[in-house]
Amino acid sequence: MSNFHPVNPKPFIKSLIGKQVLVRLKWNKTEYKGQLASTDNYLNFQLDDTYEISYENNKAPGAMKKQEELIGNIFIRCNNVLFVREWKEEEAEADTEIQAETKVKDNEMDVEMTENGDKKEETNDLSKSTSSTSNSRATSKLTKDDNTASTSKENGRKEDEEEEEKSTVTTKSTIEVSKQQGDSTLSVESENVQVQEVEMKDS
Numbered sequence: 001m002s003n004f005h006p007v008n009p010k011p012f013i014k015s016l017i018g019k020q021v022l023v024r025l026k027w028n029k030t031e032y033k034g035q036l037a038s039t040d041n042y043l044n045f046q047l048d049d050t051y052e053i054s055y056e057n058n059k060a061p062g063a064m065k066k067q068e069e070l071i072g073n074i075f076i077r078c079n080n081v082l083f084v085r086e087w088k089e090e091e092a093e094a095d096t097e098i099q100a101e102t103k104v105k106d107n108e109m110d111v112e113m114t115e116n117g118d119k120k121e122e123t124n125d126l127s128k129s130t131s132s133t134s135n136s137r138a139t140s141k142l143t144k145d146d147n148t149a150s151t152s153k154e155n156g157r158k159e160d161e162e163e164e165e166k167s168t169v170t171t172k173s174t175i176e177v178s179k180q181q182g183d184s185t186l187s188v189e190s191e192n193v194q195v196q197e198v199e200m201k202d203s
Helices: 009-015 089-202
Strands: 020-025 031-039 045-057 064-076 081-086
Touching: 020 045, 031 064
Parallel strands: none
Antiparallel strands: 020 031, 020 081, 031 045, 045 064
16 A cells, blocks of 8 residues: 555645745746735635746846846735745845845946947947048048149140140241242242343343
8 A cells, every 4th residue: 555645735825824925836937925815725825015026047148037026915826826835034035145146247247248348349449440541541542643643644735735836846947948948949040030131132
């Protein structure tokens, strides 16, 4: 025969009336902490000054963040209860220490995130200054290239003007030489005509 002896939970539950208890639900690890005001034969619970306790994944890997919210007087139906137990003062002190440690860790992580954000901002500022410097260099280089191109164009124009002036002077000198040659030719022809007239007169 088995040594199992069933235990009636009602005396245990009635012994918790007026004390601080912790009731955990079957769903999402939600807990309710408060003073057990009353219960019935179906193990429904009425709690006063109740805190709802929920757990969330903390920023640190593998850690759980505990959150408490005061919701007042509540009624919990029996078929939702996973377990119920007495809440002791030692657990309250431990919870206070855990909350303090969690706050310290959160503050440290916030400081690290702030520092990382500051470093990212500094990196962005450096990249922006570097890009602006490179842009200014590129702009100055383009300006220099434009100035060089404009200078070369001006020099080319001056050279073209000088060549035009030289060609004009050469043309003028050629015309003057041709005029001088034409005048000399006319003078020779006039002299020949005069000689012919003198010979005719003599004959």
